[in-house]
Amino acid sequence: MNILEQYTLGDMLLSYVADPQGRVGMQLIPAERAGDVLEKEWAAEPLVQLHAHGDQLPNGYGNGHTLATTPATDRMKPEARCTEGDAIITRLTDGAGRTVYHKVRWHEGTRALRVSTVFENTGSTPVVLDLLSSLNLGSITPFTEGDASGALRVHRARSAWSAEGRLQTDTVEHLHLERSWTGHALRVEKFGQLGSMPVRGWFPFAAVEDTHAGVCWAMQLACPSSWQMELRRRDDGLCMMASLSDEDYGHWCKTILPGERFETPEAYLTVCSGGVDAASQRLLSLHRENWVGREKELPVLFNEYCTTWGDPCHANMVHIADTLKGKGIDYLVMDAGWYARDGIGWSDAGGDWIPNETTLFPEGIKATADYIKAAGMKPGIWFEAETCAGASDTFHREELLLKRGGRVIDTANRRFLDLRKEEVHAHLEERVISLLNRAGFRYVKIDYNCCIGMGCDDPDSLGEGLRQNMQGALRFFRRMREAVPGLAIENCSSGGHRLEPSLMAVSDMASFSDAHECPEIPIIAANLHRLILPGQSQIWAVLRASDSLRRLNYSLVNTFLGVLCLSGDVDGLSPAHWAKVEEGIAFFKAVRHIIRDGESAFHGKVSEAWRKPEGWQAVCRSLGCETLSVIHTFGGEHPGQVRLPVKGKRILRVMCSEDNAVHLEDGELVVELKAPFEAVAVLTGE
Incomplete structure (x- = not known):
C-alpha cells in the first residue's frame, strides 16, 4: 500500500494509505514502532463503511452478517483532505450525490483520537441510509508476518446486572476470524446492544492486541442507544468497526433528504505499545476531557x-x-x-x-x-x-x-x-x-x-x-x-x-453497580477502571451493625476504587465501627486526588466465578510520585504476601483490619495477606 499522508499525533502515527484498487484507509501505530512496519499484501480498509436501501449487498457469505464491504463503499473516492482546528477531515464522494466527511480529532494532552463521519446528500433524491460507520480501521497487524497466526487477541467487556465489566479475551482463531484459504470468504464477529440500556450484555468497547509485537489497538463508542461493533477479515488484515446499529441488527435506517446531513456518534480510538490495560487507560483521557467534574474535589x-x-x-x-x-x-x-x-x-x-x-x-x-x-x-x-x-x-x-x-x-x-x-x-x-x-x-x-x-x-x-x-x-x-x-x-x-x-x-x-453488599464489589469496581473514570464510579459501602471489623474494612476499602458512598445502618454501630468508618472517610480524602487524576495498573489472579470469588487482586493507581494500592483477598487460596510495583519512597498511610505487615523493598510494595475476604489500602509517596 502507498502512504498518502502522515500525521504525528502525540506518540501515535496516523497514516492515510491507498491500495492499487484506489481504496483509501487509515493505519494507526505507535510512532516509536514506525521502523517495524512490514510490507504485506492486503487491501486498504476504507475510511468509511456505508450502505443505503437499493445498494448491492455484501458477497463472500457476508449478507446477513454485515452491511459493510459493499460496492457502495468502494465507490466512495477521496476528493480532498484538510485540517480545521484539531480535526483532520477527508471528503469522499461517489460522484452520484453521496458525500462523506471523515473526521479525526486530536489535540495535545490526549492519547486517543475522536473519529466520526458526516454523510451529506448532495444529490437530487432521498437516500435511506441503513449503515454508516463512526470508525473503520484496518491494517491490523502491520508488525507480524502474514495473517499473524496465533498472535492476535480480542478483548471485550461483558456486562450484566450487578456484574459489570468482565474482561473477555479470545484468540482471533477462537472467534473464527482466520482468513479463508482463497481470501474470498468474509469473516465477521459482530456484537452490540439493542435498546435504551447501552451497557447490557456488552460495553461498547473492543481491543485487538498483537501479542507477538506487544501492540494494542482499542476503541469505544459514545452512543446511548443501540450500537454495534464488528471485527472483520478477508485477507491478512483484521478490521475494527464501530457504528450505530445497522438495519439488519438494530432496525435502524434514516432518510437523508437532498441537502441534509447526518453525523454519527463519536468513536474513540488509540494504539500503544503494551496490552489492553494500557490501551484502556489511554481511551479514558477522552473521558477526562468530557467530564464536567474533572476539576472538582471528589465528594463523600x-x-x-x-x-x-x-x-x-x-x-x-x-x-x-x-x-x-x-x-x-x-x-x-x-x-x-x-x-x-x-x-x-x-x-x-x-x-x-x-x-x-x-x-x-x-x-x-x-x-x-x-x-x-x-x-x-x-x-x-x-x-x-x-x-x-x-x-x-x-x-x-x-x-x-x-x-x-x-x-x-x-x-x-x-x-x-x-x-x-x-x-x-x-x-x-x-x-x-x-x-x-x-x-x-x-x-x-x-x-x-x-x-x-x-x-x-x-x-x-x-x-x-x-x-x-x-x-x-x-x-x-x-x-x-x-x-x-x-x-x-x-x-x-x-x-x-x-x-x-x-x-x-x-x-x-x-x-457503578447494584451489587451493594456483594463480595464481588471490588472485582466489578476494578474491571470498570478500564471503561470509565474511577472519579465517576460511585461505589457503595453498606454499613451493617452485624459486620465484623474485617467485613466493614473490606466494604470501606472497596470505595477507594472509586467515589465513596455510604449507606446502611446508622443505628447500632459500635464505637469501633464508627472509628473504622471515620478512618475510611479520612483515608479517602487523603487519596481522592489520585482516584480522580491517576492511572491504574492491575495485578492478581481472580477466579472466573464472581459470586463466589477466589484468589486475590490489586489495583495500583499512580499519580506523579504517589501510588494508591488497593488489595483484596477472596476465598480459596492466595499468597502469603504480594509484591507490587509502586511510586514513592515512603509509606504514607495504611488501612487494614488484620494488622498486615507492609513495607517497601527495591521499588516494590510488599504486603502481607492474612485472611480471606480482607482488604488493605496503602498510600506511598515521597
Missing part, C-alpha cells in the same frame, strides 16, 4: 436506600442527618420512595414525581432538604424521570408515551416518556427541574430500570426513533445542569447499564 456521599429500603420520610431523613452530622459527609441523598402513596410502594408509584406531603413530608419536602443543609450536608434526591410506573397518572397519558406498532411500549409496570416531544420536556421541567429548584436539592440521581427494546414508532425506522429518543435523554440531562445552579448529576441504570461515554459526559458520576 450517603445514600439512604439501604437504610430505609424505600421509606425516606421526613422523620427518617432527620434521624439520618442528625447521626451523620459532623462526620465529613458532603451529600445526603434521598433515594426512591419520597413520592409513594399510602398502600402503593416506590416501585409502583413513580412517574408523577409529586412528593407525598401528606404523610411522608407533612412540613413539605423543602423542610427536609433545609434540615439536611442545616446539618452541614447538601441534599440530594432520586428520580426515574424517563419512565412511569403503573400506579401513576402519567402511565395513562398515552400522548406522552413511546409506542411501537401504534401501541404503548409497556414492560409490565414501566412505560417510557417520548423524549422527542416538547410537551414531555415541559412535563419534566415542571415535575423534576422545578422541584429541584423549589426545594433546594443540589444533587440528583437519575435512575433507569427498564429497557425500551429495539425501538419506537418513527417515520424512518424503529431504531431511528430510539436514537432520537435517547438524544432527548441527553438533552434532559443538559437542561437539568443548565437550570439548576451547582447541580451534581448521578447517572444510574439499575447500577451500570448506562456506563457509556455520551451519558458519562453529561454526568458528574455514575452508580
Whole structure:
C-alpha cells in the first residue's frame, strides 16, 4: 500500500494509505514502532463503511452478517483532505450525490483520537441510509508476518446486572476470524446492544492486541442507544468497526433528504505499545476531557436506600442527618420512595414525581432538604424521570408515551416518556427541574430500570426513533445542569447499564453497580477502571451493625476504587465501627486526588466465578510520585504476601483490619495477606 499522508499525533502515527484498487484507509501505530512496519499484501480498509436501501449487498457469505464491504463503499473516492482546528477531515464522494466527511480529532494532552463521519446528500433524491460507520480501521497487524497466526487477541467487556465489566479475551482463531484459504470468504464477529440500556450484555468497547509485537489497538463508542461493533477479515488484515446499529441488527435506517446531513456518534480510538490495560487507560483521557467534574474535589456521599429500603420520610431523613452530622459527609441523598402513596410502594408509584406531603413530608419536602443543609450536608434526591410506573397518572397519558406498532411500549409496570416531544420536556421541567429548584436539592440521581427494546414508532425506522429518543435523554440531562445552579448529576441504570461515554459526559458520576453488599464489589469496581473514570464510579459501602471489623474494612476499602458512598445502618454501630468508618472517610480524602487524576495498573489472579470469588487482586493507581494500592483477598487460596510495583519512597498511610505487615523493598510494595475476604489500602509517596 502507498502512504498518502502522515500525521504525528502525540506518540501515535496516523497514516492515510491507498491500495492499487484506489481504496483509501487509515493505519494507526505507535510512532516509536514506525521502523517495524512490514510490507504485506492486503487491501486498504476504507475510511468509511456505508450502505443505503437499493445498494448491492455484501458477497463472500457476508449478507446477513454485515452491511459493510459493499460496492457502495468502494465507490466512495477521496476528493480532498484538510485540517480545521484539531480535526483532520477527508471528503469522499461517489460522484452520484453521496458525500462523506471523515473526521479525526486530536489535540495535545490526549492519547486517543475522536473519529466520526458526516454523510451529506448532495444529490437530487432521498437516500435511506441503513449503515454508516463512526470508525473503520484496518491494517491490523502491520508488525507480524502474514495473517499473524496465533498472535492476535480480542478483548471485550461483558456486562450484566450487578456484574459489570468482565474482561473477555479470545484468540482471533477462537472467534473464527482466520482468513479463508482463497481470501474470498468474509469473516465477521459482530456484537452490540439493542435498546435504551447501552451497557447490557456488552460495553461498547473492543481491543485487538498483537501479542507477538506487544501492540494494542482499542476503541469505544459514545452512543446511548443501540450500537454495534464488528471485527472483520478477508485477507491478512483484521478490521475494527464501530457504528450505530445497522438495519439488519438494530432496525435502524434514516432518510437523508437532498441537502441534509447526518453525523454519527463519536468513536474513540488509540494504539500503544503494551496490552489492553494500557490501551484502556489511554481511551479514558477522552473521558477526562468530557467530564464536567474533572476539576472538582471528589465528594463523600450517603445514600439512604439501604437504610430505609424505600421509606425516606421526613422523620427518617432527620434521624439520618442528625447521626451523620459532623462526620465529613458532603451529600445526603434521598433515594426512591419520597413520592409513594399510602398502600402503593416506590416501585409502583413513580412517574408523577409529586412528593407525598401528606404523610411522608407533612412540613413539605423543602423542610427536609433545609434540615439536611442545616446539618452541614447538601441534599440530594432520586428520580426515574424517563419512565412511569403503573400506579401513576402519567402511565395513562398515552400522548406522552413511546409506542411501537401504534401501541404503548409497556414492560409490565414501566412505560417510557417520548423524549422527542416538547410537551414531555415541559412535563419534566415542571415535575423534576422545578422541584429541584423549589426545594433546594443540589444533587440528583437519575435512575433507569427498564429497557425500551429495539425501538419506537418513527417515520424512518424503529431504531431511528430510539436514537432520537435517547438524544432527548441527553438533552434532559443538559437542561437539568443548565437550570439548576451547582447541580451534581448521578447517572444510574439499575447500577451500570448506562456506563457509556455520551451519558458519562453529561454526568458528574455514575452508580457503578447494584451489587451493594456483594463480595464481588471490588472485582466489578476494578474491571470498570478500564471503561470509565474511577472519579465517576460511585461505589457503595453498606454499613451493617452485624459486620465484623474485617467485613466493614473490606466494604470501606472497596470505595477507594472509586467515589465513596455510604449507606446502611446508622443505628447500632459500635464505637469501633464508627472509628473504622471515620478512618475510611479520612483515608479517602487523603487519596481522592489520585482516584480522580491517576492511572491504574492491575495485578492478581481472580477466579472466573464472581459470586463466589477466589484468589486475590490489586489495583495500583499512580499519580506523579504517589501510588494508591488497593488489595483484596477472596476465598480459596492466595499468597502469603504480594509484591507490587509502586511510586514513592515512603509509606504514607495504611488501612487494614488484620494488622498486615507492609513495607517497601527495591521499588516494590510488599504486603502481607492474612485472611480471606480482607482488604488493605496503602498510600506511598515521597
